[in-house]
Amino acid sequence: MKQPTQPTPNEHPASAADPTTGTERKVVLLTGATRGIGKSIAEDLSGDHDLILAASSEESAEKLRSTYPAAQVFVANLADVESLESALSGLALDRLDALVPCAGVTGHDPVRETTPEQWQRLFRINLFSIAELVRCLLPALHRAQGIVIAINSGAGHFSGKGFGPYAASKFALRALTDSLREEERGRIRVSSIHPGKVDSDMQREIQALRGNEYNAAQFIRPETIARAVRFALETSEESMTEEITIRPVQQ
Template sequence: MSSSPVALITGASRGIGRAIADELGTTHHLLLGGRDLTALAELSSSFPSAEPFAAELRDSGQVAAAVAGIPRLDVLVHSAGVLRMGSVAELSDDAWRESFEVNVFAVASLTRVLLPALRAAGGQVVTINSGSGYSSGAGSAAYSGTKFALRALTDALREEERGHGVRVSSIHPGRVATDMQEELHAWEGRDYRPEAWIQPDQVARAVRLAVDATRESTIETLSIRPSGIALA
């Protein structure tokens, strides 16, 4: 593994995760998280120093195999997630289960198995949360529920790890111009204009701010919202 600091980014193949990879790839050896090994290997070749981290995060066996060769880890960025919209009256048990398994349980599980490597490096955990981690509305009970839970998980982890030298940051972007946002607009029946929303690289720069904070400080929570300024 490279002598550069090491950053593992889940959901690294697209959207916010890919933007974070582009941002940290200039200074870190990247472990690019996702499920498609072939696609991740191809993506890895586009960075100065990177390799795939291929695993279904809900499969403890795959996760254990993937982390086995990581003795130390400087940055763990949780960016993988799913969006399941619908009212409480219509969402299926499977939709609820998948939402919490991907957005919360997988985060807790991967963090737990990587804490020894993070502690060894005096590392950092960054969770990509959402504005939905603070408020909810009609149709967003499942997604917001997971993001409220992720905020609680992150807050608890931060307090637990202070004595172990691991810093924990929570980034809360509002609507970001990604495939997920396009899907959300389709569900809402609204026209989608990606230029009207936060760009993924802006979220990546927020992660950079947290990662580059000097050791005596922590960016604990950072909220990013669309400005509402009309763009030409």
């Protein structure tokens, strides 16, 4: 498996003062920023936060570097969970205000047809990588009294035909965030965002496999999920947005 490249040295000191407002800029590490929901989160936060963006490949990293020249971009294939510790150590992060794991993949096969490799891939990207990001970044999150904002799914609460493996990974992610919230209460905050169907490449893939015509207007705009992330991020420090569920009007 391709090893991640080491990140470039951090040229953007943590929590640098924003010259326009004089306030501290929060440092946010986001995965999945190239497309869909993660792209909207990056677009929304890039103006007033210091972004650290994890890209799945060098090609995705290049795309992110040209879109967000002020961001620190590093390559981390989340399926390669064992390589994440070394990729993150290259960031030399002193403090981290927010970890937003957004990258994810879906699955379409019924349980009876899902191979061990498919189960492994889904769980590596949707769950194990997040557990490893949390484990490695917890000291930096502690120093900032930071927040983890996990992009979960409606499938973190409900499952159904053809959704078993995907929903299993999202149910497990909810268990992870529920446990982490209690274990770290008073040190960091933990939020779980549960979108219904969002207009994105993932949703296009799902609708195509079901043989449905794609009508973007039926789905939640990714910017709406980005606003929910900002809400969780900006919740005042005595409070915690534990869970937000957002569903399309048309079911």
